[in-house]
Amino acid sequence: MKRLFTLFTGLCVMLLAGCNDEYDDSALVKRLDDFEQRLERLERLCNDINTNLGSMQTIVTALDRGDYITSVEPLTENGSMVGYTIRFAKGTPIVVYNGKPGTAPVVSVKKDTDGIYYWTLDGEWITDGGKKLPVSGQNGTSPKLKIEEEYWYISYDDGTTWTKLDKATGEKGDDGAGILVDMDENYVYFTLPDGRTVTVPRAEGGSEPQPSVPHILYAVGQELVPGQGHYYATLWKDGKRQLLTDGSADSFCNGVYVDGNKVYVVGCEAIGDLFDDGYYEPYPLNVGVMWQFEVGNETQVTRSVLSDGKRATSPVAVAAAGENIYAAGFETLENSDRKAVYWRNGQMEYLSDGSTDALAYCVAAEGNDVYVGGYVQPADNKSGGIACIWKNGVAQNLTDGSTLAKVNAICIDGGVLYAAGAEKVSGGRWKGVLWKDGQPTYFTEEVGTEVTGLYVKEGKYIIEGNMTADSGDIVTCIWTEEGVQVISEGMALCQGTGLAVAGSDIYVAGNAYDMDYGTYEEIYRSPVWKNGTEIALEVVSSDNFTVWGLACAFVDTQE
Structure with a gap:
């Protein structure tokens, strides 16, 4: 600082020039001390x-x-x-x-x-x-x-x-x-x-179980249009229904993701080219769709089309990081095989070449990296499947193709990539697998396991899905390091379809199948549980609706 240097120099000159036994410099020293302080x-x-x-x-x-x-x-x-x-x-x-x-x-x-x-x-x-x-x-x-x-x-x-x-x-x-x-x-x-x-x-306790934190629960799926044979694409906000389509075309939602105050939903609408499979009347192909809105402005929805309708296309998962929005899914070919695909900001890119069947089930992103999980059928083993993660479009195989394996859910915690799915040998039943940076741990025996959700915090996991009990019942479950918890007690056939976590609150969605033996009509309903207790959903058709995805938005209470 120039003024400090000038002042200090001037003071030094005065002190040197006037230095004698009778001179009292205490006032100047105090001023200098005060200035420095x-x-x-x-x-x-x-x-x-x-x-x-x-x-x-x-x-x-x-x-x-x-x-x-x-x-x-x-x-x-x-x-x-x-x-x-x-x-x-x-x-x-x-x-x-x-x-x-x-x-x-x-x-x-x-x-x-x-x-x-x-x-x-x-x-x-x-x-x-x-x-x-x-x-x-x-x-x-x-x-x-x-x-x-x-x-x-x-x-x-x-x-x-x-x-x-x-x-x-x-x-x-x-x-x-x-x-x-x-x-x-x-x-x-x-x-x-x-x-x-x-x-x-806030939630006290560090890595211990956390109390509830303020949040909104979003659920997405489909509801039967009354009097029709097709579905609405539906969003539920804390159980309150909002239709994302008008019911004129078969539609449904597959996945939802919250990024701060932005919410992204992916699904399909049957508005593509007519397809004649030789068995049924020609029908329109599924077109991939993304809906997005801000938390609190759910009625102000922006809709984007993700495919051209030339082939049936199904985005099944969505994620976001920074300015990038990602989706993952598959495109169905004329021979009924699928090609794994993902989207970056609406632009579709192929993850497999179509020579064998391949599916993408999940997506996660961090920084500029995007990870897609799924499976690819080996060319030399049509009954097998390679569990695969594509990082920025490049395949990383988790299994060798001698078994049938797949990655169904993926997340990142502390820079570590976690993937959950299932694997079975020929003629066997599925067993659950959790891969941590590519290294597998089996969390079930061969009991018939399906994974549809994964959450990891500080290395502790919650895996959601379903397994087949000894009785033959299919039950919705969550798995942690402590073991398995059956969520759908009393239900004979209930698949797990979604997981969301907010502090200590654990939300699980299921798809329960039943039949009305008086009319022989099939019944599909989707319970959503909060900490094991079913919560109410507002629905159009109480006997025909399915929830396929859950996500929580954390609430800033500042108005």
């Missing part, structure tokens, strides 16, 4: 504010990703509490520093009408080229502050360029407001420098 306080203040800015970004990212807080630990220095260390279930820990109102620039965050948090400076949106600066996501950034020549400067590009702001005073060391933290048993409340409060769900 003020600069030290300003530097500490600047560091604390920059730490808080990074922490604000992490807090907003946690909301966008559905993360929640596991611990809040007081931070002390020299016997005084100066802030808190905050730990998240998924994200990295942060430090937030206390503070009180002052004259430093007030940099904060605010949610706009689009549901996205943007940075503000003294209550006004921070813009770059006319565009507001998002806090999180692929384009998210964190402003930085510095003090130079006793003025505040701010940078929006990680220190490449700086903009001069107001003078830095720091006379009492209270120039900037910190982040105030309050909490109850369910939430942590962060009061930001502008007085705005952001609320994040």
